[in-house]
Amino acid sequence: MSNNPPNQIKRVRLSISLYLNYVAHGFGLLILSQNMTALGQSWHAPLKIVSFVISGIGIGRLLAYLITGYLADKFSRKFFVYLGMACYLTFALATPFAKNVYFAYFLAVLAGIANSALDAGTYTTFAEMGSQKSNILLKAAVSLGEFILPIEVASLNGRWFGISFMTMAAILLVNALLLAPLKFPAPQQKNAAVSAGQQQVSKKKLLATVCFVLYGYASMALMIWFTQWVTMFGQKQGFSLASSHLFLSLYSIGSITGVFCLFAILGKVSGQRLLIFMNLAASSAIAVMLVSQTAWLTALAAFVFGLTAASGIMQTGLNAFMNLYPSRKGLATGVFYFFGALASFTVPIITGVLSDVSIQLAFGSDLFIGLLASCLGLAINWALKPAEAKQAVQVKA
Template sequence: MQTSRLRLKAGLFTNYLVHGFGMIILTQNLVTLAHHWQSTLTVASFILSGIGIGRLIAYLIMGFISDRFGRKTTLLIGMITYLIFFVATPLNQSVALAYCLAILAGVANSALDSATYPLLAEINQNGTSNSVLLKAFISVGEFILPIIVLFLTEQKLWFGLSFLVPAMILLVNLANVLTINVKDAKETAAVAETSGLKLGFAKKSALTAGLFVYGYTSMAVMIWFTQWITIFAKKIDFTVAMAHFLLSLYSLGSISGVIIVVVLLKRLTIKKELFLTLNAVSLLAITTITLSTNETISAIAAFLFGFSAAGGLMQIALNTLLSIYPKHKGMLTGLFFIFGSLASFSVPIITGLIVKNPSINLMAGDILVALVGLAVAVIMYWALPKEKRANTSLADAREDINRIDAQLIDLLEQRFAAVDDVHKFKQNGQIAIKDLDRERQVLDNVAKKTKNKDLVTYNQDIIQTIMDNSRKYQASLK
């Protein structure tokens, strides 16, 4: 069972290494592909929108297949469709078929997501950190591919080899996944339903809407950069090597960002502060890239942009959304990624129209997208309550209890002051101290008000003890 689990995890992470190739492979070869398809750069850029179309079409379908026919089935669909895309795209010379293959890549992405995220939760209980690691593997793929493309260009080798490298990795991994018994690898964790974050209606509504918008902007800001930074850099007379290297620096920044964000979130309770800060850095970095004509400054900004925009912000936003509505995680995850799919579809169309006008700065629109993302971060900072510091030791936990006990003592004193008033009214009305109906009402109310239903019996016992002592106190009063 342990061997199957390790092989499965290795297979899932390898798929997302390949997915990192797949996310930027069309853009990294876009000029060559445009000639290969005998089309213009504008038409070729429209082909990229097919990825978003494929994701939009497939997310709900693949989610159903994953739940109904199994994670492995959906995983294999994703791997096989991606394999077809990688092998067929460099061989194809038809624009129409190229668009269909782009749609197929979007379907593959949806299938991998629909199978992988549930599987990571079922393999062990550390699904969140594993999900962040997926982002790291994507970034590794995005870092490696531009180097491969640059090497092929300089050596005057066939561009299609950049497609066949991920295809070979995927083929080997397919043999691995086919021979894994997924049921043996699973270790389903029981997750207790909670009532979610307690927010007022205005804050809850604003944050929910904002996070769905962020599902779009967090994807759009990265797609805009990764699809056009190389072409943009060449237009402002950067060297060919630097134009490609900017994307590698972005990917390197992303990998660094993922690692540091995970470490910070494990050690400190600064989620909303970190989210706001990184979005601000993202806006500053993309503005610098857009306005700078200095290669060194742009290189530093590209690294910082990857560090911030692609360092796990999307995962933080999604986890925040799920913490608000924990009973509808599957539906909300799908909806969140659908907004990302809309970005995959719309950004290539928008940028394809912009590139027609050479007087417009191609990267300027990405500043606007980053600005909207920062606005959502401000909403999150305003709406979310201050996070409770996580206990890291027995002493910390006991200190927490001491603080809560002090609050309870204060509340108990207030309660006994109210008991004094009750006793006076009972004496004036010659009412018995013990009132069983009233006690039943109190205990019923305790059951209704207790959010964690596993604690109902314990809370009722505690309140019953308090009421017993209240009666003793009343009996002692003159």
């Protein structure tokens, strides 16, 4: 074993710092929506306008993912991690003091750019460390931030709302100091020699690329679709308001449980096969919810959906996509998450139109997305099977 203890310690320290950034990112995802009333008062704007400002985060992602992904392969990964931290720090420090909607919208766009820069630098860094399984745990770090923030906001109890923003800023500042002395791994270079077998699968590689890009959209849409409509669907099915909210809570518990289950399984089961199994299981859970007449069965299905669709299966798809382009990991990340951001922008519009027909249709159409994700997983598995048989990908924790 050539890994000496000092190097291993540095890898662990680097991993912890990268996870800390995603705890702050968990704050960033919810911090505007958790402080909507206070922000509206500060900007002298109604809640509808505050909601519009929140949409700026999605615009920032759409604007930045392709650019940061492409440039992450040209410059150091550390630069993009620090760029994401700097953008998030500016957002956290300035938003409580913003006095108009225009500046606040600019800061929200900056938060979206921060998200894309962090993804471009972080996912690729874990891949270069030979630790793509660790990408799955980033979702757990985000969930931790999303868990802490609402508790902190609720505990402020009339005190200045900006304290939650300052907590986010403090995490980033402390982490910037922890990260400064650490070296990031050098990008792996693609082997110049291309075998005849690799040339033969070029068309399949193109098919896999198209499917991965579409999977970036479908895997994000699957989760957003569910979380946006499950509570209203539960009420329309005749369940109580408490039960309907419980479905979303059980989805979240399933998601966190699934992250650790997936982390344990991933080294033993092919990532491509997991894309098929997990999305089929998620589709089955939605089908059960559509026909269920009992709260306990619907609650169980909501948990199973979180366990499968929101367990990190999107990150598993990204890992496999990066393996397909070992010298273009940053660009692969940018393209994959660009389509994920496109889903977060378009799904509310699509489901809003469907809800005019019925809430059941708006929620139930997620079954189509789950089946689409399953079919994409099947196509990816078929396209990559020859390469997989030749060279088994070993993923180290």
